[in-house]
Amino acid sequence: MENCNDCPCNCKVMSDQCVTRFADIKDPTVLTAAHWQKATDDIDDLLGVDCANELCNALIAAVATSNENPGTTFATYLPAIWLAVINNHYFQKWYANRLLWHWLNGCSISDVRASGLVVQSNADEQYKNGFIQATKAELDRMMSSATFYATQGRTRFLKDYWYKNTNLYSCAVLECGCSKVYTCQKHVKKIGGIGFVIK
Numbered sequence: 662m663e664n665c666n667d668c669p670c671n672c673k674v675m676s677d678q679c680v681t682r683f684a685d686i687k688d689p690t691v692l693t694a695a696h697w698q699k700a701t702d703d704i705d706d707l708l709g710v711d712c713a714n715e716l717c718n719a720l721i722a723a724v725a726t727s728n729e730n731p732g733t734t735f736a737t738y739l740p741a742i743w744l745a746v747i748n749n750h751y752f753q754k755w756y757a758n759r760l761l762w763h764w765l766n767g768c769s770i771s772d773v774r775a776s777g778l779v780v781q782s783n784a785d786e787q788y789k790n791g792f793i794q795a796t797k798a799e800l801d802r803m804m805s806s807a808t809f810y811a812t813q814g815r816t817r818f819l820k821d822y823w824y825k826n827t828n829l830y831s832c833a834v835l836e837c838g839c840s841k842v843y844t845c846q847k848h849v850k851k852i853g854g855i856g857f858v859i860k
Contacts, residue, residue: 673697674704674720674747675756683757684810685803692764700759707755707815708746708823711832719743742829749822755814762807765800 677689686692704713723738736744746752827833 674701674716675753679753680757680760683754683814684761685806686757686761686764692760696760696763696767699763700756703759704756707752707818709833712830715830715832716743716746742826745822745826749818751814751818751821753814755811755818758807758811758814762804762811765804765807 680686680689680692701717704716707713708716719740720735720743723735726738727733727735739747823833
């Protein structure tokens with residue numbers, strides 16, 4: 662797993678291999694430091710600013726300690742609660758697709774052509790005879806796909822891991838004092854006796 666040494670917080674919270682596993686990016690070298698920075702900044706929105714900062718600081722310390730101890734990896738020194746976050750399947754799916762979204766959102770059609778983004782589909786007469794440059798429609802399709810999978814990863818991460826384990830993260834305590842969003846009365850609105858979470 663790759664992490665930078667000079668946060669806050671340019672950290673790559675997942676490896677290039679994870680990026681290619683969870684998003685439609687086959688060549689992670691197209692991602693610049695700005696794309697990684699933007700996706701990492703999005704962690705504020707996922708975990709909250711305090712928890713995002715705590716994760717970042719934990720990564721900085723783990724990388725520094727690993728660098729002082731040759732033959733070790735940062736994961737050895739990262740607290741288990743943060744290792745659980747960055748190793749979570751749904752977190753990785755969310756983060757990889759946020760990277761893809763930021764890369765695609767930053768591209769104009771000419772940039773996409775210059776970058777060599779190509780498509781091939783035997784189901785489409787336009788593409789079946791080989792590779793061609795990506796069209797605006799293909800860029801839009803990829804952006805929609807990245808948005809869908811990032812949203813799906815976010816929803817599942819929050820529901821299946823974060824909300825069930827916020828008691829492990831002191832930084833996750835909400836203003837109303839609740840440690841779990843779905844039990845916080847201040848964040849629940851009642852309509853006809855039915856409560857739902859306001860986000």
